[in-house]
Amino acid sequence: MTPFFKKLFPIIFKYIEENIQQDTPVVHFETHDVLKSQLNLAIGEEGVSVDELLMFIENQYLKYSVRTGHRQFFNQLFGGFSSVGFLGDVVTSLTNTSMYTYEVAPVAALLEKEVLNKMLSLVGFKHGDGTFVTGGSNANYMALLCARNKTDPTIKKRGFANSALVLFVSDQAHYSFERAADLLGIGSNNLVKIKTDNNGQMMVDELNKEIVRHLEQGKKPFFVAATAGTTVLGAFDPIDEIAQLAKQYDMWFHIDGAFGASVLLSRQHKYLLDGSELADSLTWDAHKMMGATLMCSAFLIKEPNFLKQTCAVGGTEYLYHDEDECYDLGQISLQCGRRVDVLKLWLLWKHYGDRGYEACIDHVFELAKYANQQVAEHPNLELMTPTQSLNICFRYRPNSQTDINTFNLALREQLRRSGKTLVNYAIIKGNVVIRLVIVNFELSKTDIDTFFANVLSVAKTLS
Amino acid sequence: MTPFFKKLFPIIFKYIEENIQQDTPVVHFETHDVLKSQLNLAIGEEGVSVDELLMFIENQYLKYSVRTGHRQFFNQLFGGFSSVGFLGDVVTSLTNTSMYTYEVAPVAALLEKEVLNKMLSLVGFKHGDGTFVTGGSNANYMALLCARNKTDPTIKKRGFANSALVLFVSDQAHYSFERAADLLGIGSNNLVKIKTDNNGQMMVDELNKEIVRHLEQGKKPFFVAATAGTTVLGAFDPIDEIAQLAKQYDMWFHIDGAFGASVLLSRQHKYLLDGSELADSLTWDAHKMMGATLMCSAFLIKEPNFLKQTCAVGGTEYLYHDEDECYDLGQISLQCGRRVDVLKLWLLWKHYGDRGYEACIDHVFELAKYANQQVAEHPNLELMTPTQSLNICFRYRPNSQTDINTFNLALREQLRRSGKTLVNYAIIKGNVVIRLVIVNFELSKTDIDTFFANVLSVAKTLS
Numbered sequence: 001m002t003p004f005f006k007k008l009f010p011i012i013f014k015y016i017e018e019n020i021q022q023d024t025p026v027v028h029f030e031t032h033d034v035l036k037s038q039l040n041l042a043i044g045e046e047g048v049s050v051d052e053l054l055m056f057i058e059n060q061y062l063k064y065s066v067r068t069g070h071r072q073f074f075n076q077l078f079g080g081f082s083s084v085g086f087l088g089d090v091v092t093s094l095t096n097t098s099m100y101t102y103e104v105a106p107v108a109a110l111l112e113k114e115v116l117n118k119m120l121s122l123v124g125f126k127h128g129d130g131t132f133v134t135g136g137s138n139a140n141y142m143a144l145l146c147a148r149n150k151t152d153p154t155i156k157k158r159g160f161a162n163s164a165l166v167l168f169v170s171d172q173a174h175y176s177f178e179r180a181a182d183l184l185g186i187g188s189n190n191l192v193k194i195k196t197d198n199n200g201q202m203m204v205d206e207l208n209k210e211i212v213r214h215l216e217q218g219k220k221p222f223f224v225a226a227t228a229g230t231t232v233l234g235a236f237d238p239i240d241e242i243a244q245l246a247k248q249y250d251m252w253f254h255i256d257g258a259f260g261a262s263v264l265l266s267r268q269h270k271y272l273l274d275g276s277e278l279a280d281s282l283t284w285d286a287h288k289m290m291g292a293t294l295m296c297s298a299f300l301i302k303e304p305n306f307l308k309q310t311c312a313v314g315g316t317e318y319l320y321h322d323e324d325e326c327y328d329l330g331q332i333s334l335q336c337g338r339r340v341d342v343l344k345l346w347l348l349w350k351h352y353g354d355r356g357y358e359a360c361i362d363h364v365f366e367l368a369k370y371a372n373q374q375v376a377e378h379p380n381l382e383l384m385t386p387t388q389s390l391n392i393c394f395r396y397r398p399n400s401q402t403d404i405n406t407f408n409l410a411l412r413e414q415l416r417r418s419g420k421t422l423v424n425y426a427i428i429k430g431n432v433v434i435r436l437v438i439v440n441f442e443l444s445k446t447d448i449d450t451f452f453a454n455v456l457s458v459a460k461t462l463s
Numbered sequence: 464m465t466p467f468f469k470k471l472f473p474i475i476f477k478y479i480e481e482n483i484q485q486d487t488p489v490v491h492f493e494t495h496d497v498l499k500s501q502l503n504l505a506i507g508e509e510g511v512s513v514d515e516l517l518m519f520i521e522n523q524y525l526k527y528s529v530r531t532g533h534r535q536f537f538n539q540l541f542g543g544f545s546s547v548g549f550l551g552d553v554v555t556s557l558t559n560t561s562m563y564t565y566e567v568a569p570v571a572a573l574l575e576k577e578v579l580n581k582m583l584s585l586v587g588f589k590h591g592d593g594t595f596v597t598g599g600s601n602a603n604y605m606a607l608l609c610a611r612n613k614t615d616p617t618i619k620k621r622g623f624a625n626s627a628l629v630l631f632v633s634d635q636a637h638y639s640f641e642r643a644a645d646l647l648g649i650g651s652n653n654l655v656k657i658k659t660d661n662n663g664q665m666m667v668d669e670l671n672k673e674i675v676r677h678l679e680q681g682k683k684p685f686f687v688a689a690t691a692g693t694t695v696l697g698a699f700d701p702i703d704e705i706a707q708l709a710k711q712y713d714m715w716f717h718i719d720g721a722f723g724a725s726v727l728l729s730r731q732h733k734y735l736l737d738g739s740e741l742a743d744s745l746t747w748d749a750h751k752m753m754g755a756t757l758m759c760s761a762f763l764i765k766e767p768n769f770l771k772q773t774c775a776v777g778g779t780e781y782l783y784h785d786e787d788e789c790y791d792l793g794q795i796s797l798q799c800g801r802r803v804d805v806l807k808l809w810l811l812w813k814h815y816g817d818r819g820y821e822a823c824i825d826h827v828f829e830l831a832k833y834a835n836q837q838v839a840e841h842p843n844l845e846l847m848t849p850t851q852s853l854n855i856c857f858r859y860r861p862n863s864q865t866d867i868n869t870f871n872l873a874l875r876e877q878l879r880r881s882g883k884t885l886v887n888y889a890i891i892k893g894n895v896v897i898r899l900v901i902v903n904f905e906l907s908k909t910d911i912d913t914f915f916a917n918v919l920s921v922a923k924t925l926s
Contacts, residue, residue: 002476004546009472012557013465027569032790035569041577043809047816053547056813057554061806064570065558075567078559078800083467084516086556091520093552094475095528096544096756103879104529104538106490106498114504134597137799145646159650160623175778176799182776183608183797185648187622232781287800293559294802313645315638318695318889318898327495334646336600336639337541337750339757343524346506350519353510416566426781435781 004050011058019069019081025419026070028063035064071440071447072421072454077231077259077288080440084351085293088344099132099338100319100330109327112342115349119284120300122264124277129307130300131332132341136258137176139283139299140225142334144180146281146301146310147223147252156310159185166190166214167223170202170237172230174256190219199386200235202226204242211249223252228273229260229289232426232435234391236260236272243278255282258297260389262289265354266361272389286345289361289390291441296341307332360441364390367438371448378452380459384433392436393428396459405432407462414458421454467513474521482532482544488882489533491526498527534903534910535884535917540694540722540751543903547814548756551807562595562801563782563793572790575805578812582747583763585727587740592770593763594795595804599721600639602746602762603688605797607643609744609764609773610686610715619773622648629653629677630686633665633700635693637719653682662849663698665689667705674712686715691736692723692752695889695898697854699723699735706741718745721760723852725752728817729824735852749808752824752853754904759804770795823904827853830901834911841915843922847896855899856891859922868895870925877921884917 018024030038039060067073069081097105099112116130133139144167149156151165165186169177171193182188192214195206211221224246226237239255246253255261255276261284263269264276276282279302286296301307311332319336320328330336352360372387375394384393395408408425409432415421424435436451481487493501502523530536532544560568562575579593596602607630612619614628628649632640634656645651655677658669674684687709689700702718709716718724718739724747726732727739739745742765749759764770774795782799783791793799815823835850838857847856858871871888872895878884889898899914 002546004550005472005476008550008553009468012553013468015557030569032565032569032573036573039570039573041573043577043581043812043816045817047814047819050547050814053550053810053814056810057550061554061570062558066560066567066569068559068567076561078561081557081559083465084513087467087471087516087520089556090471090475090553091524093549093556093756094478094544095525095531096541097529097531098539098541098757102495104531104885106493106495106529107502107524107527110495110499110502110504114506118506134601135798135800137797138597155648155650156645157650157652159626159628159644159653160648161626163622163624165622174799175776178778179774179776179797181622182619184646185618185623187618187620188776189620190622285800293556294561294800311642313638313642313651315641318887321888334600334642335598336637337598337748337757347516347519349506351510351513351516353506354508356510422567424781425784 007054011054015062016081019067020071024067024070026072026422027066027416027419029417029419030064066422071443072451074436074438074451075422075424077437078294078439080291080442082291082348084347085291085344088347089293092340092343097340099333099340100328100336102327105340108340108342109329111346112329113327115342115346116298116300119298123282123300125300125302127304128300128302129304129332130298131307131329133297133299134335135295135297136174136256136283136285137179139258139297140174140176140254140256141180141183142299143225143254143281143283144177144184144223146306147254148184148186149310150252150306151220151222164218164220165222166192166219168192168194168207168210168221169225170194170196170227172196172200172233172235173225173227174231174258177225196235199388200230200233202237202242204238204245207242208245211245221249221251223254225254225256228255228257229389231259232391232428233385233393234259234387234389236388239273239275239278243275253279255279258283258285259288262286263361263389265357267358268362269365289439290345290348290357291360292345292348296345363441364438367443367445367448368392370445371436371438374448374452384428384431390438393433394436395431395433396455398459398463400463408432408434410462411455411459414462415454418458421451470517474517478525479544482530483534487530487533489535489885490529490879490882492880492882493527529885534906535914537884537886537899537901537914539887540900541757541902543754543905545754545811547810548754548807551810552756555803555806560803562796562803563791563799565790568803571803571806572792574809575792576790578805578809579761579763582761586745586763588763588765590767591763591765592767592795593761594770594792596760596762597798598758598760599637599719599746599748600642602721602760603637603639603717603719604643604646605762606688606717606744606746607640607647607686609769610717611647611649612773613715613769614683614685627681627683628685629655629682631655631657631670631673631684632688633657633659633690635659635663635696635698636688636690637694637721640688659698662851663693663696665700665705667701667708670705671708674708684712684714686717688717688719691718691720692852694722695854695891696848696856697722697850697852699851702736702738702741706738716742718742721746721748722751725749725824726852728820730821731825732828752902753808753811753820754823755808755811759808826904827901830906830908830911831855833908834899834901837911837915847891847894853901856889856896857899858894858896859918861922861926863926871895871897873925874918874922877925878917881921884914
């Protein structure tokens with residue numbers, strides 16, 4: 001082995017080991033001004049040695065980066081570290097290629113088709129199609145694009161003229177729908193946010209009312225998205241009922257399962273997506289509940305060939321030759337160059353098997369239930385909404401007279417700065433809530449206990 | 464070290480060593496039917512061991528993947544293998560995070576700003592802004608989006624109504640412009656392709672004519688893109704002259720430097736982008752001429768704050784809190800979750816230094832000149848267009864009566880299947896041309912000699 005690799009491998013190994021050691025902080029917090037002054041960021045005229053780079057990695061990059069693989073990282077909808085996923089990423093980088101053609105990505109193209117077919121079958125799109133995309137936002141964007149082109153196939157070439165299109169999502173839906181409406185020329189004003197109930201689920205009677213109201217105004221309702229696993233509350237919209245309205249009013253029906261589609265892997269929890277086969281398309285992020293590294297997102301569509309039609313563009317002959325057409329996956333993608341995101345997912349899935357993934361999903365649901373119970377049983381902790389999947393939204397009720405929002409903001413910031421636990425917050429109906437998300441398969445009840453112990457001990461210092 | 468890493472590291476190391484061994488094929492070619500039957504693609508109910516995965520990687524994935532780091536890989540606008548870039552990718556995966564907030568990506572956010580500022584300064588955007596994007600196509604898309612919103616700020620929310628917008632690119636420009644016009648609701652019919660001369664450069668008098676013609680038709684010309692390094696010919700459009708017309712007609716001026724912007728690193732070759740500071744925005748792929756692994760693309764814009772305005776959307780409070788605003792880079796991105804693409808580039812740049820990168824760029828230009836000369840000097844090789852940067856477009860003239868296009872298609876396919884050399888082809892004005900692209904910094908004249916020896920020996924067997 002070259003000296004470079006001899007030095008690199010122990011650094012990697014040490015970092016992974018530290019992730020599970022009790023006294024390792026999840027983040028070595030510094031404000032950006034301080035951090036900037038401590039890092040040697042500037043790139044010079046002359047280069048530096050590989051040894052210096054390795055020192056930067058070890059003493060600066062790894063030191064100050066947030067440990068998303070740490071057992072007290074709960075800050076986003078992803079977390080944990082898997083050697084198998086890491087293997088996929090390393091080999092992807094080693095063989096550095098682009099997904100556009102079978103010619104340069106023969107094995108990866110076959111793997112992508114294999115994984116997509118498995119996802120399609122779980123969703124219930126028997127003859128469907130799909131592609132890996134750049135993220136959940138991008139998958140939602142593609143759904144809206146397909147719906148737009150389905151509704152008016154002339155827009156692709158002619159552009160918009162006096163469009164009356166309106167689309168519907170819940171007020172808990174991801175912001176990517178609003179952005180997509182803007183980008184696609186539909187206009188974000190033409191996105192209608194439907195009220196949700198106390199659980200954060202779309203109220204279907206409200207949806208019906210809004211559709212009727214917009215029809216009366218001469219508008220054309222053409223798209224509705226159900227969210228399967230909302231960002232803050234982890235709520236699942238009622239798919240069957242929304243599907244029925246979509247059918248009745250001839251609208252494209254999309255499911256944003258960026259976070260939640262992975263429950264399809266669990267016989268116990270897949271009921272949350274019952275009716276998925278009624279959708280026209282679906283967003284699925286494997287870098288969230290399936291533990292793959294970022295990015296690993298898929299867009300699935302029921303109608304065969306429509307994706308190809310939607311992505312079709314002239315002037316690609318230099319890249320796409322005829323022979324390998326069905327595996328020249330660039331032809332059903334909005335990207336030209338595209339990283340191989342599938343290998344890590346295929347390896348993980350192959351390693352776990354369907355049953356192993358199921359056990360992982362069931363395990364994190366079990367942990368979420370356990371965390372929910374800890375909140376319910378503690379006199380100072382208040383559950384802000386019933387736990388529906390992996391998100392536990394709660395706050396601390398101080399005994400003192402402090403404003404409760406100010407207190408909880410300070411609590412979570414203090415947790416962050418201490419490096420003990422990283423957990424995010426959101427605002428629900430004017431209330432600051434701490435959003436605990438449990439997606440890391442490696443966690444146990446002890447880690448949840450540690451989390452609450454950290455919360456309570458910091459709260460005590462603030463009271 | 465765990466047994467897993469003990470087994471993985473030698474596999475990586477062997478693969479890298481094989482890349483530079485003479486008898487290693489650049490691809491072990493199989494048609495997709497055959498390859499599919501040889502791989503154990505299916506994912507079972509039960510999982511498989513990590514050892515089995517490692518065997519799959521070694522004996523199947525690495526065996527059948529195209530070796531883009533091989534010295535006879537000339538097929539795309541990227542190629543080569545760098546340990547430093549690999550280091551960046553490995554650490555990115557190890558610390559798996561998302562670029563959206565300083566909170567979870569503190570060091571990466573600082574690195575991204577550092578690198579973008581360096582790029583902005585090379586381009587000449589003194590107070591500009593920028594973001595890493597999902598690829599060159601996506602960067603071009605963002606340019607068109609910014610221009611659209613600049614021209615009519617109401618479109619973002621209201622959508623289109625009777626748009627008269629038209630945009631101009633050369634007939635050698637990348638297909639992503641046509642796609643972006645479709646996606647953004649402008650309509651791909653409203654993209655006008657300007658004729659190019661024999662070098663593949665946009666003819667500015669033609670551009671002028673087309674602008675005037677469309678104005679007379681009541682259209683609104685609002686966007687023109689110069690290509691700096693076309694995909695097939697490696698041609699650079701006349702930036703100064705196009706900038707002048709853009710100014711005269713009040714149009715957004717974009718430079719698609721996906722391939723060619725990297726020449727800004729070379730004092731000898733940066734004249735090809737003279738006038739870049741006159742542009743409003745620029746696309747720059749560091750995974751092409753800067754040797755980073757895919758993806759590594761930047762979108763740069765001259766006007767400060769416009770990117771933020773363009774990407775602005777409601778409902779992001781759960782993610783973006785106030786304190787770290789200027790380093791919450793998700794706010795100037797169209798993505799929500801986003802991989803850290805900058806670390807590898809920063810490491811490469813830091814390692815080479817400005818002067819080292821310059822030497823690399825100058826070296827590949829030198830090699831391209833050498834390859835050009837080999838074509839010019841051989842009686843059976845015909846240069847199809849003067850070499851302007853790193854693309855040498857040529858064909859073989861057989862002595863036999865075979866159709867010359869059929870012959871060259873067979874020649875390049877035979878090269879591919881032999882595993883000796885992977886080089887792509889394109890069609891220029893009805894002629895099949897072999898497109899040799901030299902972007903791998905590690906190559907020497909010997910590798911170019913080997914390339915032509917392979918071409919000539921396969922041509923001989925076909926004659």
